[in-house]
Amino acid sequence: MAWIFIEEVSGAPAVVGLEILSKTRADGATTVLYFGKGSDAAFATLGEFGATDVFHLVPSEGSTGTAAAAAAIADLVGQHNPDAILFGQTYTDRDVAGRLSTRLDRTMISNGIDVSLDGSVGVTTEIFGGSQLVTTMFEGPGPHLVLIRPKSFPAEPSGGGAPTVTAVPLPDAGHAGSARVTGSFVEETEGPKLEEAAVIVAGGRGLGSVEGFELVEKLAAPLKAATGATRAIVDAGWVPYSKQVGQTGKTVKPDVYIACGLSGAMQHLVGMKDSKLIIAINKDEEAPIFAVADLGIVGDVHQVLPKLIEALENR
Amino acid sequence: MKIAVCVKQIPDPASPYQLDPTTHNLVRPTEQVLDDTDRYGVEVGLQIAGETEGTVTLVSMGPSGNLNGIRQALAMGADGAILVDDETLKGSDSLTTAKILAAAMAPESFDIVIAGTESTDGYSGVVPQQIAELLGVPALTYAKKIDVEGSTVRINRQTATGYDTIEAPTPVLVSVTAGVVEPRYPTFKGIMDAKKKPVETKTAADLGVTVTVNQRIALVVPAPSRSGGQVVIDEGTGHEKIIAMLEQAKVI
Numbered sequence: 259m260a261w262i263f264i265e266e267v268s269g270a271p272a273v274v275g276l277e278i279l280s281k282t283r284a285d286g287a288t289t290v291l292y293f294g295k296g297s298d299a300a301f302a303t304l305g306e307f308g309a310t311d312v313f314h315l316v317p318s319e320g321s322t323g324t325a326a327a328a329a330a331i332a333d334l335v336g337q338h339n340p341d342a343i344l345f346g347q348t349y350t351d352r353d354v355a356g357r358l359s360t361r362l363d364r365t366m367i368s369n370g371i372d373v374s375l376d377g378s379v380g381v382t383t384e385i386f387g388g389s390q391l392v393t394t395m396f397e398g399p400g401p402h403l404v405l406i407r408p409k410s411f412p413a414e415p416s417g418g419g420a421p422t423v424t425a426v427p428l429p430d431a432g433h434a435g436s437a438r439v440t441g442s443f444v445e446e447t448e449g450p451k452l453e454e455a456a457v458i459v460a461g462g463r464g465l466g467s468v469e470g471f472e473l474v475e476k477l478a479a480p481l482k483a484a485t486g487a488t489r490a491i492v493d494a495g496w497v498p499y500s501k502q503v504g505q506t507g508k509t510v511k512p513d514v515y516i517a518c519g520l521s522g523a524m525q526h527l528v529g530m531k532d533s534k535l536i537i538a539i540n541k542d543e544e545a546p547i548f549a550v551a552d553l554g555i556v557g558d559v560h561q562v563l564p565k566l567i568e569a570l571e572n573r
Numbered sequence: 574m575k576i577a578v579c580v581k582q583i584p585d586p587a588s589p590y591q592l593d594p595t596t597h598n599l600v601r602p603t604e605q606v607l608d609d610t611d612r613y614g615v616e617v618g619l620q621i622a623g624e625t626e627g628t629v630t631l632v633s634m635g636p637s638g639n640l641n642g643i644r645q646a647l648a649m650g651a652d653g654a655i656l657v658d659d660e661t662l663k664g665s666d667s668l669t670t671a672k673i674l675a676a677a678m679a680p681e682s683f684d685i686v687i688a689g690t691e692s693t694d695g696y697s698g699v700v701p702q703q704i705a706e707l708l709g710v711p712a713l714t715y716a717k718k719i720d721v722e723g724s725t726v727r728i729n730r731q732t733a734t735g736y737d738t739i740e741a742p743t744p745v746l747v748s749v750t751a752g753v754v755e756p757r758y759p760t761f762k763g764i765m766d767a768k769k770k771p772v773e774t775k776t777a778a779d780l781g782v783t784v785t786v787n788q789r790i791a792l793v794v795p796a797p798s799r800s801g802g803q804v805v806i807d808e809g810t811g812h813e814k815i816i817a818m819l820e821q822a823k824v825i
């Protein structure tokens with residue numbers, strides 16, 4: 259028996275949680291730890307993706323709630339003894355999972371891209387930029403804790419009805435639970451969402467400057483593409499983090515990924531190498547991105563992109 | 574403020590990593606560097622210490638090797654380091670790492686503990702949260718901006734869509750993203766001073782931590798690789814090749 263921890267994001271279950279549930283329900287893992295305000299609609303969505311039982315953890319107003327959630331889950335584990343608890347490799351999930359691992363004194367495996375729950379619990383992870391796959395088996399007593407990367411499984415509804423929901427009050431976590439949320443800000447980005455777009459145009463440091471990123475936006479417009487970025491230019495403040503693709507950003511699998519002036523560092527590749535078609539423009543013939551590109555253009559983005567944009571706009 | 578910064582020495586990311594074929598642990602050369610990710614933590618620590626007349630102590634677990642990585646962080650201006658170097662800790666998981674680091678820090682009662690959000694070679698991304706729970710302190714995670722006012726620490730916490738402002742009273746753990754500050758480069762004086770700064774070495778037994786292994790690598794296989802396609806040098810018509818491919822893919 260495994261449980262799936264799902265955080266509420268903008269009033270709905272996090273997509274990564276629904277992806278995990280879609281995978282695990284075949285193994286009978288249909289119990290969800292739901293962390294957020296909750297609503298009939300949110301629970302109905304969980305049911306549609308196969309959840310039969312939901313423990314509803316409600317953070318108290320103004321608290322981040324992560325320390326208290328870990329404490330509450332530890333109590334539930336004591337009562338029900340699940341074999342495994344699966345989380346998404348996301349910020350809040352990491353905060354809760356890390357604390358839970360300490361409370362339960364159980365090891366955990368991060369960055370899973372596949373999990374097996376039949377009998378013993380095994381996890382597959384990618385190393386060296388996704389060039390090698392490692393399968394690790396847990397030993398000793400459970401529950402075994404696993405963090406699964408987004409987009410590892412497709413989210414597919416199974417058409418289930420509303421689950422049984424049990425409200426779980428969160429305990430006072432004392433000083434550890436004293437972090438408070440005082441504000442929440444959304445950095446608006448226009449256009450198609452990275453996770454959903456069929457075409458993505460992504461840029462890196464080779465664009466030269468913030469202004470250089472406008473080339474990426476101009477190319478994206480006629481293609482109705484989402485724009486993505488490397489961590490280097492997110493850290494440089496050219497674009498918001500929500501555009502970051504890679505190990506610590508988003509995982510994307512579009513039909514076409516156009517990489518402009520980015521090297522293809524292994525932490526970037528793990529987030530996009532499963533795109534159906536990859537086109538890369540880089541002035542360095544040796545750039546690692548060419549090793550995964552279906553079409554590589556060795557050239558200057560400031561030469562190639564304006565011509566490409568013009569040709570597309572004139573169609 | 575008394576500040577601890579978790580810093581990790583790692584094999585140079587510029588040289589290819591290797592797995593030991595029998596233990597499947599990462600092969601660690603004696604020549605190690607400071608994980609680039611931790612330069613941000615060190616800088617944040619130094620800035621807060623500067624504003625509060627505080628001190629910065631580095632805390633690290635792993636083979637000491639020639640101490641290059643630690644010396645790099647000391648040269649930036651940290652006051653000293655605690656290093657836990659122990660053969661039995663080879664290939665330890667995130668929880669063991671956190672237990673060691675927390676045990677090394679506990680006696681010092683730091684006001685602020687700083688860590689990166691994920692290490693370059695391990696990237697489990699949970700060591701800071703595990704440390705926070707072990708020390709019984711709140712965790713302000715994924716900080717892209719930090720302010721300290723009295724005994725309150727405030728951060729902008731990066732989220733998938735923007736950021737949250739969150740705060741907590743000290744003692745507190747903060748994990749910092751790479752965008753948070755611009756790390757300083759060591760000065761010549763800094764490099765010379767670093768050689769004289771105290772580095773205290775401890776073992777797992779000194780800290781009373783017993784190492785347990787609860788996982789076993791069953792299989793390492795090459796991933797189904799995607800082969801590169803054609804690479805052409807742009808001679809003014811590269812864009813036409815791209816258009817042709819986009820047409821073929823039926824996206825235009």
Ligand SMILES: Cc1cc2nc3c(=O)[nH]c(=O)nc-3n(C[C@H](O)[C@H](O)[C@H](O)COP(=O)(O)OP(=O)(O)OC[C@H]3O[C@@H](n4cnc5c(N)ncnc54)[C@H](O)[C@@H]3O)c2cc1C
Pocket residue numbers: 461462463464465487488489490491502503504505506507508518519520521522523524525526529539540541542545557558559560610691692693696
């Ligand atoms: C723990 C950890 C997590 C990370 N997570 C991520 C992540 O999620 N996502 C991510 O992207 N990175 C991540 N990174 C960073 C990653 O290692 C690389 O540093 C980053 O991806 C490099 O970005 P870049 O390709 O824009 O820059 P660079 O590597 O500097 O590459 C720039 C490229 O542009 C080319 N170029 C320069 N000028 C031109 C021109 N005029 N025309 C055409 N080409 C040009 C150059 O040849 C070069 O190949 C992570 C790193 C760590 C340690």
Ligand SMILES: Nc1ncnc2c1ncn2[C@@H]1O[C@H](COP(=O)(O)O)[C@@H](O)[C@H]1O
Pocket residue numbers: 579580581582610611614632633634635667670674687688689690691692695696697698699700701
């Ligand atoms: N062996 C270590 N020694 C010191 N700090 C560490 C160690 N491992 C992890 N950390 C800290 O924890 C952060 C996250 O690491 P990880 O959980 O391995 O991704 C790193 O950026 C470091 O600040």
